[in-house]
Amino acid sequence: MTVEKTKTRKVVIVGTGFVGASYAYALLNQGIGSDLVLIDLDKERAEGEARDLNHGMPFRSPMKIRAGDYDECKDADMVVITAGANQKPGETRLDLATKNAKIMKGIVTQIMKNDFKGIILVATNPVDVLTHVAYDVSGLPKERVIGSGTILDTARFRYLLSEYYQIDSRNVHAYIIGEHGDSELPVWSHVQIGGVPLKKYGCMDDVAEDPDMKQIFENVRDAAYHIIERKGASYYGIGLGLARLTKAILYDENSIITVSTLFEGEYGIENVYLGIPAVVNENGVREMIELDLNKKELNELHASAKILREMTEKVLE
Template sequence: MARKKIAVVGAGNVGATTAQRLAEKEIGDVILVDIIQDMPQGKALDILESAPVYGYDSKIIGTNEYEETRNSDIVVVTSGVARKPGMSRDDLLKINAGIVKGVVENIVKTSPNAILIVVSNPLDAMTYVAHKISRFPKNRIMGMAGVLDAARFSTFIAMDLNVSVENIHAFVLGGHGDTMVPSTRYTTVAGVSVEELIPKSRLEAIVKRTREGGAEIVNLLKTGSAFYAPSAAVAEMAKSIVKDKKKILPCAALCEGEYGINGLFVGVPVKLGERGIEQVFEIKLNNEESAALKRSAEAVKTLCDQVDKLL
């Protein structure tokens, strides 16, 4: 059976590491695209030359042209300016909206049937840009955020309890950033609610650290933003799609009435299979969670209203 074709647009830290993970896990053959001459070709060749050591047969090429990506099954959009210390995701809006618009216009011409995974920040708004420009059906367009946020939440819980991360199922809703809604009620450790295991004050500190997870890394790196965990999250999503695993993962999906949200991409639990988003799971929220999700959706709407003026 032919391997799936996955295009990764943007060969910076996030894009190149995503290409590496997709190749190593043999999720598909990878085309790494960037406007900088020779750079994606160099990174792709370096990843390809790792294959004899790591033992994978995925093909990977680098290119400056979208023609090489023609008829991709999945396109991962990582293009855009990375956050710098003191810069909010919202500061990136104007610059990255223009970049993502151009990328998506090229994708529509070359891979009109692709499933789009958007990684560029501010993520919920950039997924909205991609949808607005591509006009792809809602099942074929999503943002990578929830998988990353849930991974950060799981990491901090595992550190606190000194248990395996594999025992933790973290549940995160809402926009990617300061308004996200990590649900302690639905987050479990070996099936037991985390609320039973960690005192409220410590849990609140973990939730706060999860919300600020991206900024914490930006401040430590000083010259860029996270890329190891974001690329791992993309690979997890791509694997569920390519292998039709139908995993329930939190992704930025277009809500049309679910959770009382309309016309916005917000982090919700979805079933990811070969058709992309096959179902949005609507779970029962308490008043506090509903109010927090509403606030998060309003913050996303503010950005999308700005996008409408820009495009």
């Protein structure tokens, strides 16, 4: 589906906490977009972030940055949602999903009241479930409601592999797919370094059983926990990931990025948002990349989908 382009390269961010502010800073620092609006329930916070960012303008390309409200969504190319509650001690992931689903419904309703015709990008956790909520409430086509998915998990995976093998991370090609969370999985069968399969770099023939590779994946999966233990929250990595995704959309790059998108029979999976490599351009998700997964990987992806489908059904009730 072709979306009428506004040609403004305008981005609205809903939520100016750590993630939203880090994302806004990444956009400014990389010169992505031309018009940036910050929305937050705490209007003074949004105003403060806008002022702080504007004071860096002499060091970067010109960009209009301001605090605003939902009426700014009318002519925006993208609305990026980072707002939501954090998980409290003793709270389950379902508790968090239920709480944030209510917040998400309210935000998306406000966005759509203003005749929004662009792309919604969701980063609030649990991101796969909440992206499905945004899709359900917005009424937009599935390709225009995208979650940040496993973009950060994939980046962590590539980085840790690059550290292990002492290779530039930009030359490591690997994916984490499925849930952005505990049931995610590494696609070992498709890991390559400079086009060379990983098992040729001295791993066991069954890469997934190599102790060092197992440790790398565990460090990827548990990275957020490790960061939160040390500094309270994780936000720089996802801020940069969201900026990368925004650039692919605003500049019509047709880039392959691991985003959360709606499955409609791909891999034998129906009606659930999951992280998967997809081609992303100005219209959102152009198409999903269907990797030739081995049996173990496919089973793990189906298990991840089952967990997310059950959680999504509960919050959509």
